Amino acid sequence: MSVLRSQIIGCGAFLPRNVLTNTDLAKRVDTNDEWIVARTGIHRRHIAAEGEKTSDLAFEAATDAMRHAGIGADALDLIVVATTTPDETFPAVATAIQARLGMTRGAAFDVQAVCSGFIFALSVADNFIRAGQAKTVLVIGAETMSRLMDWSDRTTCVLFGDGAGAVVLRAGEGKGGNADRGVLNTKLFSDGRLHDLLYVDGGPSTTGTTGYLRMQGREVFKHAVTNIAAAIQASADEAGIAISEIDWFVPHQANQRILDGTARKLGIDPAKVVSTVADHGNTSAASVPLALATAVADGRIKPGQLVLLEAMGGGLTWGSALIRW
């Protein structure tokens, strides 16, 4: 039996030029490099310059991914952007990218699942491809989380950063088994009862302001390890494989301790976990494609290998994607 599979044919990344180190932050709030590194693994984050918008970061990552894929805008049927920090309340960042790329057909829209956004957007794109409704899709995760920070709150402002990552998906043929190249499955979950653990205290229909990110860090941490481990297990179970058969884990880059805790819980060799959190902190929906682009560019991820992407974020939302590279 022949089936349609979404194959990743290009990855891209972009980080703003401005870098904010832990030492820089210690001048603003009561914190220090030692605490931040020990509790999070973060050394620095990139911050968008004044006037630099989420769509600017998204555009750079998108063109990088399209260059690697060797395609132009005329090949795209769909753009899906995962973001929680759009330029404007509407329209979508995706339509801004569509215009900047000169794409005059197809559709473009945003997906909102906060730090899990890229996994959700990838799942949406994969379903469009498998349904035969799109052949080539640009999926972007892009954020300017610095705009949601309360820069007087040391419990959050040291954690987040700005950035963007992107992939180009193209429909390919498969046999319907695990040997197929492309997305083998995606698993999405959410639990809206956990709103209060991680949210922004503003919005168009409440305060009429953008608001600031609020988080009960310790509680989110506990849910992260449990939920991410469950999502990884769900992907492996659906594919009928053991977790030990997965070659690379590309997690949402929130905190090195969450990456380590999840690996420990599932008996994963830490050498198989791609970590870029030290260099850009938590970039929300951008973090998975940023880490993916890094591990593809440096040659760690090779054709034929099994790659597992996962994330958890506000909502709470969480999920995973299992891909044969």
Ligand code: UT7
């Ligand atoms: O993207 C998905 C969403 N986000 C996450 O996944 C984040 C999940 N949570 C975390 O990563 C961790 O919980 C944090 C990094 C946020 C905090 O680490 P923790 O080990 O859970 O620390 P804690 O909240 O238990 O705080 C320990 C102490 C507290 O002081 P007391 O009460 O023990 O005196 C905090 O006030 O550390 C203090 N603290 C800080 N000290 C120096 C909190 N933030 C800072 C700081 N610098 N920046």
